[in-house]
Amino acid sequence: MIRSLIASLFVSALLCACAQEAPPEPPQPTFIAEGRPVSLSDWGQLAVGGGELVLGDAVTPYQLATGLFTDYAQKLRTVWIPVEAGPAGYDPEGAFDFPVGTVITKTFYYPRAAGGPGYVARVDGDGMAHFDERRLDLEAVRLVETRVLVRREAGWEALPYIWNAEQTEATLARAGGFVDMILVSEAGEEALGYVVPNVNQCAGCHETDTTDGLGVRPIGPRARHMNTDFEYFDGVANQIDHWSEQGLLADAPAAEAAPRNVAWRGELPLAGEALDRAARAYLDINCSHCHSRTGPADTSGLYLEAHEPTGPHLGICKLPIAAGRGTGNRRYDIVPGASEDSIFTYRLASVEADVMMPELGRALQHDEGVALIAAWIDAMSGGCG
Amino acid sequence: MKHFKIALMGASLFALAACGGPEESRDVSGFDREYQNTLMNALLDAQPGDVIEIPAGEFIFERGLSLTVDDVTLRGAGMDETILSFAEQRQGAEGLLVSGVEGFTLENLAFEDTVGDSVKISDSTDVVIRDVRVEWTNGPSTDNGAYGLYPVQSTNVLIEGAVAIGASDAGIYVGQSENVIVRNSRAEYNVAGIEIENCNNADVYGNVATNNTGGILIFNMPNLPRPGAGTRVFDNDVYENNTGNFGHAGTPVASVPAGSGILINSNDDVEIFNNRLRDNRTAHVIISSLYTSGYEDLGVTEDFDPYPETIYIHDNQYEGGGGNPDGLELQALRVALFGPTGRLPGVLWDGYMDEDKMVDGALPDDLRLCVTDAEVLNADAPNGFSSPQLADAALFDCTHEPRPAVELDL
Incomplete structure (x- = not known):
């Protein structure tokens, strides 16, 4: 009894501390060449604190013209390439040819809904609700998982991280798991047994060519999916043009000359x-x-x-x-x-x-x-x- | 063609009506629920060359398993001792999916009641499945998963000592693969017992296929990345494959008549010999083109060859069968040609030959259909089944060079 009382006091003290904490400075992104870091924060691609998720320094968010449906989850996608690695190579059809050192993340989240911690709102799939100027408002959303794709010497590796209920950290979960939530919409509530894939299941989608022996690779960063506008914190720009200007992409044509899928939302x-x-x-x-x-x-x-x-x-x-x-x-x-x-x-x-x-x-x-x-x-x- | 289709439709309706309610699945309430995470992590962390031993016991799996590491052996303590039950599976289209590996051995265990396919192995080489049981424990039901053992687009595949029961498509199915042996296995109560589809160089021998809708199927289907040819089917016991067709409408096997022993469809270079065929109520051997498989030439790419050619059927033993073919049209045909108590002969042929390849009204010697051990009924499908009759024995009186054995170094 006393122990649990102390424990609950401790938890509420922590929560208080959280609420008053200032948002973190943008973390410094890191390329980790080997091994499987247990904590997502080790990668420095994003950090949480003070009720916000902030992107790391020089980490670029992006979106796809028409997105992949994942149970109405919102998705915050990012890419980071170490300066010394140079830009990704343009490809008119396949995924861009990212250099060793590239780290891509995709964070799956839902707007919170009234009812309790497990209640989340259904909005149109694959948007970026509550993301604004490089930060995500954690008062308004529930983080579920963040998937990391890292380009290493031997090829791409996929690492899934699951966010804890307190939304303070995401931990490596190679075997995946279930996250049970209640999805709330105008039509009512429905149970959602959200599935975090295991690393082999990552390959089930991301090994888009089973004939070349190169294993997993990104799916979204292809010209036709990327050729769409994005609202950057300093203005709206086409993503292919923006990546070219920022030195993330080499030898790309102007956006008008690149393949383009329609943006359907x-x-x-x-x-x-x-x-x-x-x-x-x-x-x-x-x-x-x-x-x-x-x-x-x-x-x-x-x-x-x-x-x-x-x-x-x-x-x-x-x-x-x-x-x-x-x-x-x-x-x-x-x-x-x-x-x-x-x-x-x-x-x-x-x-x-x-x-x-x-x-x-x-x-x-x-x-x-x-x-x-x-x-x-x-x-x-x-x-x- | 229309009549045959009607016959087949009648057959499947008949089959569904004849199928009683499914039996109960195995009770899994006492099964272990903890081990599933242990095995999933072991598969994720496997290194090439690893042998993963699964102890004797009964284990629940709520998610499909998967493996992408080369040269792993997954071994249980026996197909009746180590039971992996997927009766409560919440996720995954297979029980086990192995993809893109060089070398994989699965032995001495059972997969039961998967929601979809039981064991799928794709795009791999040097695959051995030995003494493995895959089963839907409720018996034949349209709600069962499609395939039991399902290697596809793989090279060098050996399946031996396996048991497959209750698949709503094929119990043992090898598709789009190269160098295949299926031997000494048992397939029962599936729609198709053993099916070789779009494979090159396959041997099927020493197996028992019984109580399926069709015992052993050698198929070539259109619209796939690769066609197949070259199969031997020998020394098998193929009997009483009379279970009503419980396949899903729309799947290729759904049009297989109940009571089919060995069925060749659109496949070339097939040798069938030394099999013991007994009491398959429609026909012991059926040779058909795509045109009578229930699939017309709609939606078929032009490069597909719909005609079975270079077929050699010899030295099989035939007993009983043909006395109660599936479907009203075939029944009427039986009575008209052979009388009320008569039987269809051992081999049923749809009558299609490729006119473009004919020379002086006959196929060239190397493409002929050779049947030297049974009478052949020509269903006369090209003429709308207007005058089916026993074929002139001279048409089939020929031989081909025996196919070489499949050699696997596994």
Whole structure:
């Protein structure tokens, strides 16, 4: 009894201290060439304190044109390249060629909701709510996990860190884990069993080419995903132009000359070319890390990168191969004009482990994404004979 | 073609109606719940060359396991002693996913009741699966996971002494792989017992396939990165594969008639010999093109060859079977040709041949369908099944050079 009383006094004293503490100075980022630091703070990419998360010195935040859905999580993405390492090499198709020493982070978080520490708000996926001028307001958000991708001599390594309930530190969790929360929206509350992937599951998405033996690598920092505006603290700029100016990227063309996926953030309804471009951008970022000609899902013969032509390999009247229960008793991946007969919408809407697509990274349905793909399929003409 | 399709649809409806409620799954309430994290961490921290021993016991896994390290052995204490149950799996599309490794051995353990595929191994070389059981303990059910043992896009694959039960697609499935041996294993109560799909150079021998919908399938499917050819199926016991088709509509195996022993679809260079085929109620051997697999030429890329060619079927033993084929159309055909108590012959052929390759009305010798141990029923699918009949024995009276054995240095 006395011990627990003392303990609780101690905790409240700590909380008081937190509330009065000044936000930390931007930390100094570090490249750690070997080993697996137990604490995220060792990397110096971001620091928390005084009710804020602040980015490290010279750490650059970025966002993707159309983002990957992860259970309506908000995502703060950053990149840092040691000055002496030089810029990343531009690539019109694949991920930029980052030098050894590069550290990329992605912090998954939710706006807090009334109800208690486990209650978080559902807002449109993959935004950056409450991020402003290099800092994130921790009074307003709940940090869940931060994933680190570090470019070492031998290649990229992926390290997942989970934030503690007190939001004071994130600790290495190579085996991943579950974080149970309540997601609150206008429609009500729903249980969210948020899954932090283990490091092998990181590879399940990030090994986008299983043929070159190079293992995991970044997915988002490709020209077509990066070619969009970002609100930097000193003004709005295109990210490719900004990276070139800042010495983060070499040999890139001007943004107008680079490939560009449309920026889709849940807007519906759409029609015509706008619908087609949004759907292709959505499939590209959500699916093509596996469903490409080199990715782990090339076993299926379904290729969803933005540049793939229309036809069977895009799913049009394509038979499933190893879908099992995932077919939902539907015959083709896409039946033009009939989303209700298409395997695409069945698997995108499912939350069953062996049916859902993507296989990893979500426990909930992305309502807006399913609606987008359904509208895209329904707008096609032809049918499958 | 239409009629055959109707027959197949009838067959699957029949099958679903015939399938009783699933049995109960194994009770896992007494299983260990702590060990799962130990094994997950051991797989993450594995170093090349490691042998990870799993003790005897019954263990719950709530998440799929995965391994990406070369040359690891994962070994239990026996397929009935070390049981990994995924009955309460919350995440992961497989029980175990091994990807991109050079060298992997899995032996002496069981995977039960995975939510999706049981053991998937992709993009790997030198894979050995020995004395492993994969099972859905509730028996055949459309709600079971698709594949039991599932190596895909791999090179040098040996599966031996395995047991696969209850998969809603294939119990033992090797896809898009090179140099494959499946031997001395047992597959029962799956939709497809053993399936070799889009593989090159495969041997399937010494196995038992029984109580599946189809016993052993040698398939080539369109729209995949690689076609396959070259399989031997020999010395297998393939009997009573009469379980109603419980596959998912839309999957390739969902159109397999119940009572199929060995089924070749669109695959070339297949030798089937010395098997013991018994009491498969539709046909002991079916040779079909893509056109009668329930899949027309819709959505198929142009470079795909839909015709089975260079087929050599000889020296098999046939007993019973063919007396109660799956589907009303095949039943009507049986009665019309062979009388009310008659049987379909040992081999059923859809009748498709590639007209473009014919010389003077026949396939060149090296592409022929050779059947020297049974009568062949030509279903006459190219003419809308208008005049099915026993084929002229001379059409099939030929031989091919025996295929060489698959050599694996594992």
